[in-house]
Amino acid sequence: MEPLITANYHTHSKYCRHASGEPEDYAKDALTAGMKVLGFSDHTPYPFPDGYYSGFRMFPGDKKDYIADVLRCREAFADKLEIHLGYEVEYYPRHFDALIKGLTATECDYLILGQHFTNNEYDGEYSGEETDDVGKLITYVDQVSEALETGLFSCLCHPELIHFSGPDEIYEEHMTRLVKTAIGTNTPLEINLRGIRFGAQYPDERFFDIAAPLGAEFIIGVDAHDPDDLFPAPEYEKALEYVKKHNLRLLDRLELKKPAV
Numbered sequence: 001m002e003p004l005i006t007a008n009y010h011t012h013s014k015y016c017r018h019a020s021g022e023p024e025d026y027a028k029d030a031l032t033a034g035m036k037v038l039g040f041s042d043h044t045p046y047p048f049p050d051g052y053y054s055g056f057r058m059f060p061g062d063k064k065d066y067i068a069d070v071l072r073c074r075e076a077f078a079d080k081l082e083i084h085l086g087y088e089v090e091y092y093p094r095h096f097d098a099l100i101k102g103l104t105a106t107e108c109d110y111l112i113l114g115q116h117f118t119n120n121e122y123d124g125e126y127s128g129e130e131t132d133d134v135g136k137l138i139t140y141v142d143q144v145s146e147a148l149e150t151g152l153f154s155c156l157c158h159p160e161l162i163h164f165s166g167p168d169e170i171y172e173e174h175m176t177r178l179v180k181t182a183i184g185t186n187t188p189l190e191i192n193l194r195g196i197r198f199g200a201q202y203p204d205e206r207f208f209d210i211a212a213p214l215g216a217e218f219i220i221g222v223d224a225h226d227p228d229d230l231f232p233a234p235e236y237e238k239a240l241e242y243v244k245k246h247n248l249r250l251l252d253r254l255e256l257k258k259p260a261v
């Protein structure tokens, strides 16, 4: 049987505390699923100010175990599976520089952007709440664009996390800016299989209609939160339907931008 997806760069693990499974379980299943490349991108620990606790990401104190586990998998699966160590990161202007400065080349191969909150998380809003507030759409697009301009992200996850239910022309105006910035910074856009599985607001066909004529590049991301997610047959079929219907430029590998040397 032909493997479904040969490379997936969007993988979580027990370390973010809302996904399950050891990194090794994911590596085993990726191999069984026929993958050649597996990127771990668990929700990054963030150097937040004292007293703020983020409920959906790795604790700073767990980072060294996450790194050790992924590097151990890389050794154990060498020659069978190309394993990369990464993080899914929000761009929080007040703390992003400190986050990047805290990374070293051995502990990070790549970053993917998933802008779950605006501002700095503790003083912003969840991006995925349905809204017709144009200001919220603008804030999201501005912040994602600023993030992409850093040139540090290898992919933009679920770009349509912003759940804008206002007029299509306004959505188009601002998401066009986002897509143009992604193209200008060589950042592929993700078709997120987890969103398909759960019937989330993303993927959004309005977005494909905007991005395709501009020539944006897309990559399929599993967004695995359980090792079993690495066998996403029906969601993958649906993603390929979108690719065909909207004539999307689909990549099968990401060019990883190393944020630290």
Ligand SMILES: [Zn+2]
Pocket (backbone or CB within 6 Å): 012, 016, 018, 043, 225
């Ligand atoms: Zn998650």
Ligand SMILES: [Zn+2]
Pocket (backbone or CB within 6 Å): 010, 012, 088, 114, 157, 223
């Ligand atoms: Zn994710």
